[in-house]
Each structure stands twice: as structure tokens, then as C-alpha cells.
Amino acid sequence: MIEPVYTPSADRYENGMEYRRCGRSGIRLPLISLGLWHNFGSHQSMQNVKAMAHFAFDKGICHFDLANNYGPEYGTAEENFGRLMKESFAPYRDELFISTKAGHDMWPGMYGEWGSRKYLMASLDQSLRRMGLDYVDIFYSHRYDPDTPLEETLQALVDIVRQGKALYVGISKYPPEAARFAFRYLSQQHVPCLLFQGRYNIIDRHDETGGVLDLCQENGSGYIAFSPLQQGLLTNRYLDGIPEGSRMSENKFLKPEVLTPKMMEILRMLNDMARRRGQSFAQMSLSWLLQNPKVSSVIIGASSIGQIQDNLLALHASPFDEEERSAIDNISRPVWI
Numbered sequence: 563m564i565e566p567v568y569t570p571s572a573d574r575y576e577n578g579m580e581y582r583r584c585g586r587s588g589i590r591l592p593l594i595s596l597g598l599w600h601n602f603g604s605h606q607s608m609q610n611v612k613a614m615a616h617f618a619f620d621k622g623i624c625h626f627d628l629a630n631n632y633g634p635e636y637g638t639a640e641e642n643f644g645r646l647m648k649e650s651f652a653p654y655r656d657e658l659f660i661s662t663k664a665g666h667d668m669w670p671g672m673y674g675e676w677g678s679r680k681y682l683m684a685s686l687d688q689s690l691r692r693m694g695l696d697y698v699d700i701f702y703s704h705r706y707d708p709d710t711p712l713e714e715t716l717q718a719l720v721d722i723v724r725q726g727k728a729l730y731v732g733i734s735k736y737p738p739e740a741a742r743f744a745f746r747y748l749s750q751q752h753v754p755c756l757l758f759q760g761r762y763n764i765i766d767r768h769d770e771t772g773g774v775l776d777l778c779q780e781n782g783s784g785y786i787a788f789s790p791l792q793q794g795l796l797t798n799r800y801l802d803g804i805p806e807g808s809r810m811s812e813n814k815f816l817k818p819e820v821l822t823p824k825m826m827e828i829l830r831m832l833n834d835m836a837r838r839r840g841q842s843f844a845q846m847s848l849s850w851l852l853q854n855p856k857v858s859s860v861i862i863g864a865s866s867i868g869q870i871q872d873n874l875l876a877l878h879a880s881p882f883d884e885e886e887r888s889a890i891d892n893i894s895r896p897v898w899i
């Protein structure tokens with residue numbers, strides 16, 4: 563049977579999505595972006611991969627976040643995204659903002675991780691081949707490498723832009739001093755950093771308390787938050803145990819040990835507060851981030867269309883008043899990372 567050709571929703575930009583400018587740049591991103599770290603690799607059904615990506619684009623989510631090793635297996639989220647490009651999104655390439663990254667473990671030997679020029683250049687070439695793209699919109703150094711001269715990593719990013727393989731560059735999870743150096747180096751080369759990608763949510767505030775958010779503002783870089791739901795912890799997913807098939811049930815990136823009695827008490831209190839605000843817990847966690855103008859966008863993960871649908875309602879949340887903000891701070895402070 564021939565599958566019908568995908569036609570995106572005609573009102574995808576009038577569906578309630580909002581767009582926010584990234585630092586000092588010409589780029590506006592959807593407030594909610596979709597990440598393909600989990601649930602988009604070769605272990606997943608292509609039907610669900612397609613359904614979630616189509617649904618997201620239909621709702622105005624035009625930013626998809628990838629990395630070389632997203633899967634599992636490594637590389638397969640990019641391969642599946644390449645299939646989506648070919649079968650669905652090719653006519654809409656100029657409406658999409660696609661990222662990839664290199665920095666973590668990808669292939670064996672001396673040149674398959676960290677921050678060398680050799681690794682970054684080879685990895686991006688592989689990513690482009692897997693996704694069937696001529697260029698990505700943004701290429702990130704995925705993590706700070708303390709053993710490679712930062713100039714080498716950053717100059718590779720600059721040269722990647724000069725080669726036309728990425729339009730913009732970004733850095734992820736850099737410590738504040740390294741980020742400061744990177745912002746300066748890149749702007750001196752006239753390839754300013756478009757985005758800092760960091761983990762930020764109600765219980766992980768190290769980029770806020772450590773000054774990264776302010777540093778981004780001072781340097782004209784956007785800030786995009788990953789794991790805004792702390793991988794599902796800041797939702798109703800684990801309030802009544804560990805569901806089969808959930809990320810925690812895999813016991814890899816999200817471990818059951820985090821569900822201490824203290825954590826459970828805090829999650830229940832936050833969930834009660836969300837209910838009082840007339841929101842799901844996930845929606846409250848996202849709207850808490852989105853109401854901070856220093857955040858350019860949040861990158862959600864999802865395993866179903868229903869989760870994306872739930873999360874999109876965060877865009878229509880009522881603003882937090884001072885009392886609610888300090889209540890969230892007080893409830894969550896004992897588990898701040």
C-alpha cells in the first residue's frame with residue numbers, strides 16, 4: 563500500500579505557538595522545540611516517530627534537536643530523521659531549524675569523542691549524510707573538553723560555518739568560564755554563538771545560580787533549556803510507581819534511586835500546586851521556564867503524541883504570581899541540583 567504524502571497543517575503558524583528571538587540574532591525559535599534523544603531511534607516504531615514529528619510540525623514546532631549519537635543505536639535518530647526529511651519534510655526544509663552536535667562518545671578509537679577538530683569535522687559530515695542534508699542550521703560542541711585547547715574546538719566551529727555546513731554554532735554544558743571564553747572567541751571571528759544549550763528546570767538550577775543565563779544575555783547568546791521536565795520526573799509519570807516502558811524503567815539515564823521519599827513528597831506537592839493552577843504537572847514545569855525571558859526555547863522529549871499535546875498547553879498558562887513563584891522555590895529547594 564502506498565502511504566499518503568504528508569501535507570502539514572495549513573494553520574501551523576496560527577495554532578497558538580509563540581516564537582522568541584535568540585539573543586542578538588535574526589533567529590526566532592518556537593518556545594517549545596522537540597528533541598530526538600530518546601524515542602526516535604532504531605528501537606522505536608517508525609510509525610510513532612513519524613506521527614510525533616508530523617504532529618509537532620503541524621503545531622508550529624519547527625525546531626528539531628538532534629545529536630550524532632541519539633538513538634539507540636548511535637546515529638539512528640539522525641537516520642530516521644533523514645527518512646522523515648525525504649518522505650515528509652523535504653519541501654519544507656527552509657521552514658525547519660535543525661540542530662546536531664558532537665562531543666560525546668560516538669565511534670571507537672582516538673577520534674570519536676570530545677572536542678578535537680578532527681572529531682567535530684568528521685562527525686558533522688557523517689550527520690549530514692545520515693540526515694540527507696546539505697547543512698544544519700546549528701552545530702554544537704556538545705560538551706566542554708578540558709584536554710583540548712578551546713581555541714581548536716572553537717576554530718573548528720568557525721570553519722564549519724565558513725564551509726557552509728552549518729549556518730550557526732552553539733555550545734552545550736560549558737562551565738561559565740569556558741562559555742565566556744567561547745562567546746568572546748566566536749564573536750571575534752564574526753561567527754557569534756547563537757545558543758547555549760543547558761539543562762534547566764524547576765529542580766536543576768545550576769545554570770541560573772552559576773550565572774550562565776546572565777552570561778548569555780550579556781553576550782547576546784540565546785539560551786535553550788534541555789530536559790525541562792528532568793526526563794519525566796517533573797510530570798505525573800512517576801507519582802504512582804514506575805510505568806513499564808518509561809524512561810526510568812530502562813534504568814539508564816533516569817535511575818529509580820532518584821525517587822527517594824523526600825523527592826516523592828516534593829513531586830506530590832508540586833503536582834498539587836499545578837492542580838490548583840488548573841494545569842498538569844508537566845505544563846506547570848514548562849510554563850515556569852517559558853515565563854523566564856532569558857530562556858529562548860525549551861527542548862522537550864516525548865514518547866507519544868499525547869505528551870506533546872499536553873506540553874503544548876503550557877503556552878497558554880496564566881502567569882505565575884510572586885506567591886506561586888516563591889512557593890515553587892520553597893518546595894523544590896531541598897532537591898535543587
Ligand code: NDP
Pocket residue numbers: 596597598599600601627628704734735759760787788789790791792793794795797798799807808809810844845861862863864865866868869870872873
Ligand atoms: P524532558 O525533560 O522533556 O523529558 C522527556 C520525557 O518526559 C519523555 O520522554 C517522557 O518520558 C516524559 N514526558 C514528556 N512529556 C510528558 C507529559 N506531558 N506527561 C508525562 N510525561 C511526559 O526532556 P529530555 O530529557 O528528553 O530532553 C529533551 C531534549 O533535550 C533531548 O531530546 C535532546 O534533544 C536535548 N538534550 C540535550 C542534552 C545535551 O547534552 N545538550 C542532554 C539531554 C537532552 P517517557 O519516555 O518515559 O514517556
